[in-house]
Structures are given as structure tokens and as C-alpha cells.
Amino acid sequence: MGDVLIKVRGLKNQFGPNVIHEGLDLDIHRGEVLGIVGGSGTGKSVLLRSIVGLQKPVAGSITVFGVDLRTAPRAEMARVENRWGVMFQDGALFSSLTVRENVEAPMRERTGLDAETRRALADLKIAMVGLPPKARTLYPSELSGGMRKRAGLARALALDPEILFLDEPTAGLDPIGASDFDVLIRNLQQSLGLTVFLVTHDLDTLHATCDRIAVLAERKVLVTGTIRELMRVDHPWVRSYFHGPRAHAAMLAAEG
Numbered sequence: 001m002g003d004v005l006i007k008v009r010g011l012k013n014q015f016g017p018n019v020i021h022e023g024l025d026l027d028i029h030r031g032e033v034l035g036i037v038g039g040s041g042t043g044k045s046v047l048l049r050s051i052v053g054l055q056k057p058v059a060g061s062i063t064v065f066g067v068d069l070r071t072a073p074r075a076e077m078a079r080v081e082n083r084w085g086v087m088f089q090d091g092a093l094f095s096s097l098t099v100r101e102n103v104e105a106p107m108r109e110r111t112g113l114d115a116e117t118r119r120a121l122a123d124l125k126i127a128m129v130g131l132p133p134k135a136r137t138l139y140p141s142e143l144s145g146g147m148r149k150r151a152g153l154a155r156a157l158a159l160d161p162e163i164l165f166l167d168e169p170t171a172g173l174d175p176i177g178a179s180d181f182d183v184l185i186r187n188l189q190q191s192l193g194l195t196v197f198l199v200t201h202d203l204d205t206l207h208a209t210c211d212r213i214a215v216l217a218e219r220k221v222l223v224t225g226t227i228r229e230l231m232r233v234d235h236p237w238v239r240s241y242f243h244g245p246r247a248h249a250a251m252l253a254a255e256g
């Protein structure tokens with residue numbers, strides 16, 4: 001496995017009396033696609049948000065590219081942020097901007113690129129995620145759910161990130177759209193050498209895209225491993241998830 005790009009140690013998150021994570025440890029290695037699974041409300045999104053700095057943990061440390069995010073000065077933090085891209089569940093696009101303007105937004109905010117270069121790079125990213133040229137000038141409300149997700153992915157790729165965070169990328173897509181998106185993620189990951197942190201419920205996505213899976217349960221990362229390794233884990237949630245009828249169908253589909 002590659003070197004550790006993200007190291008989480010002793011993470012604790014709590015909202016009022018509700019402790020979401022406690023003593024959570026996780027390593028993410030360079031070049032892997034790590035799937036994060038767990039029951040509803042186990043804190044998959046909160047974990048993602050903690051790593052990208054949108055949620056301040058109560059305790060613990062998060063190190064990305066060797067930089068401790070708790071103590072990093074603002075400028076160093078900005079340099080780290082420029083090396084990752086985040087695609088949120090609903091795409092989180094700016095509704096008043098076109099697709100191209102959405103993809104240009106991180107470049108406008110974080111680089112000194114001139115308008116012409118920004119536009120050319122944005123159009124490249126839009127093509128990379130499989131959107132047609134006509135999508136460049138459309139507004140999010142004019143896009144289908146699948147196109148919005150692709151636009152969100154193009155924006156996450158705007159700064160040529162090394163790490164890509166994806167929060168339930170296939171949620172809400174029909175099975176064909178979801179499987180196309182799985183292939184897109186895998187192809188981009190391989191051609192761009194990305195490290196991917198992928199929150200999902202989708203067993204087909206796990207099979208199609210993930211090298212390794214981390215299971216959130218009991219407020220921590222209960223176990224990590226390949227699907228085959230996790231199938232041997234004797235824990236009620238892990239068993240029901242990896243041995244249920246949907247898991248069986250996903251396994252058969254993956255074995256094709």
C-alpha cells in the first residue's frame with residue numbers, strides 16, 4: 001500500500017449529549033479508493049466533514065499530507081485544501097452560476113489563473129466527467145440529477161486534487177446511471193492517480209470502485225479490509241450488510 005495520506009487518531013465528535021465518534025482511528029493510503037460504510041447515522045458524513053475541516057472535532061487529531069489540521073497555520077491549511085476536492089451528496093452547486101462558472105469557482109477563489117485559462121480548464125474538467133459541451137452554459141436547475149452529480153464532480157476536480165472526497169456519489173441515481181458513475185470514478189481515479197475517500201451505501205459501488213472498505217459502527221472504525229475480508233467478520237451489522245440479499249446480488253453482478 002502507498003504511504004498514509006490521511007491519518008485520523010482518537011477522533012471524537014459529539015452534538016450535545018449525542019456522541020457520534022469516540023476513539024476513531026483511520027488511515028487512508030495514497031492511491032487507494034477507500035469506501036466508508038455504516039448504518040444510517042453512524043457518522044459517515046460527519047467523518048468526511050471533520051477531515052475537510054467543516055466539522056470541528058471535540059478531540060483527536062487529523063493529519064493530511066503530514067500536516068496536523070488542528071495546529072496548521074491558515075496559509076498551510078489553504079495549501080492542503082488546494083490538494084483535495086470534495087463532492088457533496090447533492091452536488092452543492094451554486095444555483096445562480098452555470099456549470100462552467102461553478103467549475104471555475106474554486107480556481108477563481110484559490111488561484112491567480114486568468115479568465116481564459118480558467119475557462120479552458122473548466123471546459124476540460126466538464127468533458128472529463130462525461131458532460132456534453134452544451135452543459136457548460138446550463139444552470140444546475142436545468143440539469144438532470146445525474147448531470148448535477150457530474151457537474152459536482154467536475155468542480156471537485158477543478159484544482160487537480162490528489163485526494164477526492166465523495167459523499168454518496170450514486171445516491172438518487174437509477175441503477176444504470178449509478179453504474180456509469182462507478183465506472184467514471186474508477187477511470188478518473190486510475191488515470192489521474194487519485195486517492196479517494198468514498199462514503200456510500202451502495203454495495204455495487206463498493207464492488208466496482210473500492211480497494212478497501214472501512215466500517216463505521218459503535219462510534220469508531222470497527223474494521224477495515226477488502227469485501228472478502230469483511231465477509232468473514234463476525235459482527236451483526238457487518239454480517240447483515242455483507243451477507244444480505246442485496247450483498248449477494250451485488251457480488252453476483254460484480255463477478256459478472
Ligand SMILES: Nc1ncnc2c1ncn2[C@@H]1O[C@H](COP(=O)(O)OP(=O)(O)OP(=O)(O)O)[C@@H](O)[C@H]1O
Pocket residue numbers: 015020038039040041042043044045046047
Ligand atoms: N450539525 C449537526 N448538529 C447536530 N447533529 C448532527 C449534525 N450533523 C450530524 N449530526 C448527527 O450526527 C449523526 C451522524 O450524522 P451523519 O450525517 O454523519 O450520518 P451518516 O452515517 O452519514 O448517515 P446517513 O447514512 O443516514 O447519511 C446523526 O445522528 C446526525 O443527526
